[in-house]
Amino acid sequence: MRERPKIHATRLAQSSGFLRVEQVDLEFSNGQRRTYERLKGSGLGAVIIVPMRDDDTVLLVREYGVGVDRYELGLPKGRLDQDETVEQGANRELKEEIGFGARHLRILTTLSLSPAYMTSMTHVVLAQELYPERLQGDEPEELEVVPWKLSELHTLLQHEEVSEGRSIAALFIAREYLSGRYRPGA
CATH class of the missing domain: 3.90.79.10 (Nucleoside Triphosphate Pyrophosphohydrolase)
Incomplete structure (x- = not known):
């Protein structure tokens, strides 16, 4: 099984009353770095x-x-x-x-x-x-x-x-x- 990417930083990119867009800086086990965006829910599930x-x-x-x-x-x-x-x-x-x-x-x-x-x-x-x-x-x-x-x-x-x-x-x-x-x- 591959090692999960290492998160270097997260920050709020945009927001709404419902969802927030968060940027995630990652480093993969092979040294490759990328910034991904993800929707972060505002609730408890x-x-x-x-x-x-x-x-x-x-x-x-x-x-x-x-x-x-x-x-x-x-x-x-x-x-x-x-x-x-x-x-x-x-x-x-x-x-x-x-x-x-x-x-x-x-x-x-x-x-x-x-x-x-x-x-x-x-x-x-x-x-x-x-x-x-x-x-x-x-x-x-x-x-x-x-x-x-x-x-x-x-x-x-x-x-x-x-x-x-x-x-x-x-x-x-x-x-x-x-x-x-x-x-x-x-």
Whole structure:
């Protein structure tokens, strides 16, 4: 395995209320030096939740995505708040976005959206034994909840409103976990 590059310096290049661009001066084990830029998230991480209504039915949400300027069908997700565990954040986001809490939450893995230039990480959380409970969220409009069968995941991939990589990955990870083919940490 190659030795990781040595960071010589980091500095803020640009900023926004959401992300900061950071420059990173690196030296690789062969002596080559480069300056890379990466997006540094301003939060404490994020969660994406796979809420299971029953053994085969996942609850998706239809939500406007300004980045692609259209409605997108995907999983509930959000940033973690200060002093909040991953499980607490997942349960809060469920209550805010789909009007359900979960009695059983399991962290399946952690995903990077783009490790080449982003520092943010998203925890994939499986939510089971759902119960009705709604919290006020920060969404500008109520999100539409759309049930989908995990056994029909292949048809979801063909849906014109489905392109968000974290949701697609999390659904496959959850399906493999529920089938017994994937064990976190194994």
